[in-house]
Amino acid sequence: MVKDVETKAARGGTVKQHRGTGDRGKALSFDTTLWIDRLERFEGNFPEFIKQLLAVQCLVARASAGAIIEQGAEQGSWSVLAARPSHERKAGMPDWLSGALKRVPPVSNAKQAYLKKYCAQKKSSKEVGKQEYLIYLPLIYEQAHRVMGVFYVTVADESVARDRANGLKLTQSAYTCFDLRNQMRKQNKDMTIITHAMEVLDRFNEHSKYKSAAMVLCHEVATVWRADRVALGLQQGAYVKMVALNQTEHFSRKMQLIHDLEGVMEESYDQDIEVFWPASPESSVIARQAKRLSDRYGPECVYSFPLRREGEVIGVLTVEMPIDRALDEQGLEGLRLLCNLVAPRVDDLKEANKWIGTKLADSAKEAGKKIVGPTHTWVKVAVVGLSIALGFLFFWPVTDTVESPFMIDAVRRQVIAAPFDGYVEEVYAEPGDVVTDDQQVLATLSTGELRLRRASLVAELAQNRIEADIARREGNTVDVHIAQAKADAKQAEIGIVDDDIEDAAMRSPMLGIVIDGNLKPRTGGAVQRGEVLYEVAPIDSLRAELYVPEDRINDVELGQRGELSSAANPGRYIGFVVESIEPIAQVRQGQNVFLVRVKLDGLPAWMRPGMQGLAKVDVGTTSMVNKWTRGAVNWVRMKLWI
Known part of the structure; x- marks a missing residue:
């Protein structure tokens, strides 16, 4: 475009030689409008645009030299974005430009061009008798960003310089239009990036199961970015274990491809940085595993993106692209954004699907990190725990006890024996029964023989009393005493028999528990006088x-x-x-x-x-x-x- 501008300028010069002043003004006005229109539709990059803009402005102002300058971070510090004619850094900055940078005027109206008189130390023969001016044209003049054009012109008088400055104002909008167009283009790219990332995130969030969500993530990334292969690996200890691969629901860890992908992921995880292959020559990132993967299964472009949560790498997403469809900056930014968005959700799903024992171990490890630090946590926790345990075992006082078996026994016992030789008739108490009344019958003995004997004794007693009465009537005192003595003896025997009959209903003289005496099996059996039948405690x-x-x-x-x-x-x-x-x-x-x-x-x-x-x-x-x-x-x- 610079060549076209210079050609049209040459033609304009030809017009000026053969036509009047009015015609030249019309031709210049027409050409200026055309050039500005082309600048406003310029689609190149910023350096090319700056050069084209400066070329057009120098031709419009018919300036001997020009430059576009930008204010730095420090107030009053200006740097050169482009200069015409260009100069080598070794040769140094031209005097007019050096002076222009020092004499930048304060701007009160960003739409106004500013004119300053300039006196060169050395003048050429053509410039003798002419006046020198610096024209300052604000292109962008905001608080955070200021860009100006400065032009060196030699004219016959100041009015001509002002006319040229006014003509330059027509080019102010070109820079603004280009800047706005770039901002809109960048916003469109950003929106595309966000849209793609949100679409994948939306489909990923539809799944609550860890495995299915990881598979969907890999599949959607491969679909949206048209990748050959997408793999997701998550950190486990000091390694990265692959958990999902697009278009592959089940895979064996013995597969060479899985080993190679995990090697690429660990390469990114260990360096805590993105790893790309092919890598730029000036890159210091180690990418040996990525190169090996590309050579073995490609050639492919390999991109590994760390998944971070709270600054910690929890996994790696590896994307393989065809060598002829490498990701541009827009694609890289989209994947970076997606990784930042899905990392917390992936980590949450991973934690939710852990075994309860693993969750407890992880909680213990996190607590240990806060106490002993993040490195060698388990070793430190084990040492601290062992020290505490040993201290507890050796120094913590506990109650010392003597263990022994025991048996419940009674201090006093009441023995209940058989009152006479006889037979067990009825049993009312067994061992363990509680005696609550001193009239409670424990067992009874048969009294049949005792009652027969008593009847015999009663008959003999009556006979003795009759004999005593006969002897008394006969006056035989000796026979009376003998008969009376026999009657008393029989009466005593009857009393003993009556006591035995009464004792046949055996009772305990004390209240307590029957601790011995199981007579049930002996019902009807014989017992001897004095034989222990019950014990009560x-x-x-x-x-x-x-x-x-x-x-x-x-x-x-x-x-x-x-x-x-x-x-x-x-x-x-x-x-x-x-x-x-x-x-x-x-x-x-x-x-x-x-x-x-x-x-x-x-x-x-x-x-x-x-x-x-x-x-x-x-x-x-x-x-x-x-x-x-x-x-x-x-x-x-x-x-x-x-």
């Missing part, structure tokens, strides 16, 4: 007898407290106090034990003599290690004599 006389092993008897002392639990009611614990310790050992079930009697704090209604269970006597405090290893330590001491 008072309820308040029950006690427990503990059988303490000889290796722990030295730890047991009088007055110590403890608890016992019977096999009949293991959920109930009854307190006791040690009352006595037998000084002589007994052999019980092949083991030497000492008999320790204890007094119970309370006697529940369900407790019966003979009940057994386990008792624990509190003998002080000790450490857990000593409590658990006491037996082994004592055995070693006995064996090694230490």
